[in-house]
Amino acid sequence: LLDEKGTRRAAEQGIHAEHITGFLTRVTGMDKLPQLILDILGNARSGPTGNVTVENVLVLRTTAPETLDFMLDTPALRRFLGARLGPMAVVARRDNIDALIEALTERGIEVEVVE
Structure with missing residues (x-):
C-alpha cells in the first residue's frame, strides 16, 4: 500500500x-x-516531525494550587510525583501510590481515591 x-x-x-x-x-x-x-x-x-510517549499514569488533582505547590516543595512528597500538568494537577508514580497516600495523610492532606 x-x-x-x-x-x-x-x-x-x-x-x-x-x-x-x-x-x-x-x-x-x-x-x-x-x-x-x-x-x-x-x-x-x-520522516516524523516529532515524537510522543504514551504512558499509563495516575493523575493527582488538588483542590487548590497551594496544596500542589506544597507537595512539590516538600522533598518527602515530591519524590513520588512526576510532571506537573497544570496549577492543580500532577502525574503520580503508580509503583509507590500507597506510600504517597501515607505521606500525604501524615501531613494532614486528605486523600480520596477515585477508580
Missing part, C-alpha cells in the same frame, strides 16, 4: 521515496503524479 506504513516498510528494505516516485512516473506514463501521492511520498522523505 502507498501509505505511511507502506513507505516505512519500503524504506526498511532500502526503497526510498525517490525510487517510488520514479517507478510510478515510469509505469503510469504521467508527467506529474497526483498531489496526494506526492504528499504521501514527501512525508515519507521528511
